[in-house]
Amino acid sequence: MLFIFNTIILVIKLKNKQYIAAIIINRDGNASHEKITTRGMRQMNQKMLSVGEFSKITRTSAKALRHYDKIGLLSPMTRGENNYRYYSIRQLALCNAIRVLLKVGVPLAEISGLKRTRTPEIVDKILARQKEAINAEIDKLRDTHILLDTFALSIKLGLQVDENIICIQYLPAENVIIGAQNDYSNGKDDYDALFDFYKSVSDMETTSELELLYPIWAIHSAEKIIKGDYSYPERYYFYNPKGQDERPAAMYAIGHMRAGYGQNDELFERIKCFIDQNGFEICGNAYEEYLFNEVCIRDDTKYLLRIMITVREKGAHEAKPAPELNADYFGLYSGENQAYGKKAK
Numbered sequence: 001m002l003f004i005f006n007t008i009i010l011v012i013k014l015k016n017k018q019y020i021a022a023i024i025i026n027r028d029g030n031a032s033h034e035k036i037t038t039r040g041m042r043q044m045n046q047k048m049l050s051v052g053e054f055s056k057i058t059r060t061s062a063k064a065l066r067h068y069d070k071i072g073l074l075s076p077m078t079r080g081e082n083n084y085r086y087y088s089i090r091q092l093a094l095c096n097a098i099r100v101l102l103k104v105g106v107p108l109a110e111i112s113g114l115k116r117t118r119t120p121e122i123v124d125k126i127l128a129r130q131k132e133a134i135n136a137e138i139d140k141l142r143d144t145h146i147l148l149d150t151f152a153l154s155i156k157l158g159l160q161v162d163e164n165i166i167c168i169q170y171l172p173a174e175n176v177i178i179g180a181q182n183d184y185s186n187g188k189d190d191y192d193a194l195f196d197f198y199k200s201v202s203d204m205e206t207t208s209e210l211e212l213l214y215p216i217w218a219i220h221s222a223e224k225i226i227k228g229d230y231s232y233p234e235r236y237y238f239y240n241p242k243g244q245d246e247r248p249a250a251m252y253a254i255g256h257m258r259a260g261y262g263q264n265d266e267l268f269e270r271i272k273c274f275i276d277q278n279g280f281e282i283c284g285n286a287y288e289e290y291l292f293n294e295v296c297i298r299d300d301t302k303y304l305l306r307i308m309i310t311v312r313e314k315g316a317h318e319a320k321p322a323p324e325l326n327a328d329y330f331g332l333y334s335g336e337n338q339a340y341g342k343k344a345k
Contacts, residue, residue, distance in 0.1 A: 048077065048086035058095045073112045074098065104130045146241060147213055151295055154215075158256075158291035158304045166255040166274040168311060173249040177201065177211075178219070178237040190232050190262065197236040214238040215295075218288040225286050225309065230268045233288065250284060252308040256291070260301040264288055267307050275311055284310025 055062050068074035069085075074094055076085035094115075101111045106126060114122070179200055182193035194216065202212060218233035237245070255271045268286070275282060292304035 048088060051076075051085050051087070054087040054091075054095070058092060058099065060095060060099065068098070071108075071112060073108070073115060101126075105133060106130060143211075150214060150239060154291045155296055161256045161291070161304075161306075163256045163258065166253065166271055168251055168253055168278070168280060170251050171249065171308070174239055174247045175241050175243040176237045176245050176247050177240050177243040178245040179235050181235055182233065184232055193232070194236060211238075211240060211242075214240060215290065215293055217290070220286040220288065222282050222284055222286070222310070225268065225272070226282055228269075230264050231262075234285075237287075247287060248284070248310075250310045251280075251312065252287075253280065253311045254306065254308050256304060256306050258302050259305040260303060261290070263301075264305060264307060267305055271307055271309055275309065279314050280311040281314045282309055283312045286310070 049057070051062055051065060054060075055065060065074070069076060074091065077088040077091060078086050080086060097118075098111055101114070102108065104127065106114075110126075114126075179197040182190070183196065184190075184193065197216065198212070216236050216238045219235045219237055220230060221234045224230070224234070237247070239247075253271050253275050255267050255274070257267045257270075259267070272282070286307060286309040289306045289308070290303045291306050292302075294300065294303075297303055
């Protein structure tokens, strides 16, 4: 027995002869029947779609169609004499509704419930909910893209720098998140302070998981740099476009060298010597960063350290910026146009 739209097809075999009849259900609910010829049956079958045809038109895999049939979401309209499954053209609409809802992230179980209960009001609420979820995912992907750029630009810059060159360069302001002043009381060291910084950032309600993946760098005060004390930084920070703090726009004396975390004494001394010999003086904080770190270097003694010390010309009451140079965001300046660049002695 086959079911085609509002028609019930009966296939009856008597004495090795096959008879085909149709019981037609009228709109008023009354039934009539008539004999169908083999030619008529073929014409009716032409209005049906095989699994392959239905799959191709709807771009829904045969495996998915079998699953929909199994859970009662979308079942074939009929089966032929060969036991093949056939879908009606009218079922294309239901399959399209399923595909749309799946595409916007509605779970299949929920779609099954909507098969007989969906209304414009219900679907409107569902789509509003899904839009909110998608917007949140877009924000997350945007943040991931910024994180990716941070590391990619850092590595790109590191590949371009000359470790023998120390330069004076103007850098624009950058948004950062700066921690509280580090606490070294009761025998605490820089790792204790770093742990406290991580914890304080993690406890912030606005901090996302991605923000904790940004590399964390150190700030040294001008007073300690001048005294030659480079051991314990004053504060920690990391670049973040949403940060409420700022690494100020200024002229910086910038140098690089291969080193592990905290192995900064040699580079600090080289930069300080360069500053003094070229008519500049320290007028602000120093920023200790690592362009190459554990993300791209296996040997933790071969990271690429970058130190930037805020400077001004000697005798100036405030820093006089050099002409602004090309700069990428997140503090990653272009090394192509270096101001006052010289090889360090």
